[in-house]
Amino acid sequence: MAERKSVHEVEQELRALLERHNLGPQDRLPSERALADLFGCSRETVRKALRRFERDGVLWRHQGQGTFVGGAPATVERSLDRVIDTVSSMDLMEARLVYEPALAAAAARSATPEDLVVLRRLAAATGAARDWREYETLDDAFHKAVARASGNALLAAMLTSLASVRGRAAWQRRHDAIFREARKREYAAAQSAMHMAVVTAIEAGDSVQAHASMKLHLEAIRRLLILCEQPGRIVRQDTAP
Incomplete structure (x- = not known):
């Protein structure tokens, strides 16, 4: 036995x-x-x-x-579920950089007044997050709201699948490190401002600017992620644009 x-x-x-x-x-x-x-x-x-x-x-x-x-x-x-279950944090960010700016551009063409109210509320709320768990919840809700504002249920469902990586312990530890080392209040405020820039472009119906603003936001997170993976590096929010 x-x-x-x-x-x-x-x-x-x-x-x-x-x-x-x-x-x-x-x-x-x-x-x-x-x-x-x-x-x-x-x-x-x-x-x-x-x-x-x-x-x-x-x-x-x-x-x-x-x-x-x-x-x-x-x-x-391999199936999407299996890939997502094993994807690295960096692979996730690369996928988001391809996918989410296009979602923001679609939202600029399709968002309703109700969508804009939700987006502005969430963009502002991320800046007031008290810890990384609250920030993660609000940030996740914001990005899903952008996807819903695209008016395409399939696109929104695909983003939900991508976002499921947030529930993995490895991603949570990595984002917690980013949040702490970038100084949580400054990090939350900077990301909130970037969220708001996305919302402003969507509200203006400017798909080109919405795409650019979302890409800028995600590139800032990717740079912080890279810095957090380097031993001994101290991450500051001024590493973001």
């Missing part, structure tokens, strides 16, 4: 295995059965450990082919 081990213990043994065998990107791991025999635990425990590693972007899995080190190549076709 397999020894009862916690998922945490198996995670530690799995990390040691990766280091011991110097496994790098796209190297294949042994099967779940082989790992369970090696670690002396159940396949279910191995599966849970692998799932956690996959969520953190350490591994990727392809049904019928196995488990591999690193992130999945872009050439590998």
Whole structure:
């Protein structure tokens, strides 16, 4: 009978295995059965450990082919839900930079007076956020409101799928670091001003400016994200435009 081990213990043994065998990107791991025999635990425990590693972007899995080190190549076709479940914070920001400026431009052509009321309220509220959790909630609501203002239910639903990454612990820790190190009040105020610039362009029906304002906002977050990933760097809000 397999020894009862916690998922945490198996995670530690799995990390040691990766280091011991110097496994790098796209190297294949042994099967779940082989790992369970090696670690002396159940396949279910191995599966849970692998799932956690996959969520953190350490591994990727392809049904019928196995488990591999690193992130999945872009050439590998996977379902949207599975990609989103394992995407890195930087990949998310790159996707948002492509997608959300176009959403803002669409909103400039379609937003209703009711949409504008909601957008202005949320843009102002983000500037008064007291901590990163409140800011995350308000910022998420703002970006979803922009998507709804596009008048296209499919576009809004796709953004909701992208936004689901916010619920992952890794993203929350990363954004918490940005919020704290950029000085939370200054960060919230600066992002609120950028939100308001997006709303002003949407209200004016200026799709070109709405696109540019949303891109500027997201590029500022991406720069802060990059700085937070550099050891020893102190992030200040003046790194944003």
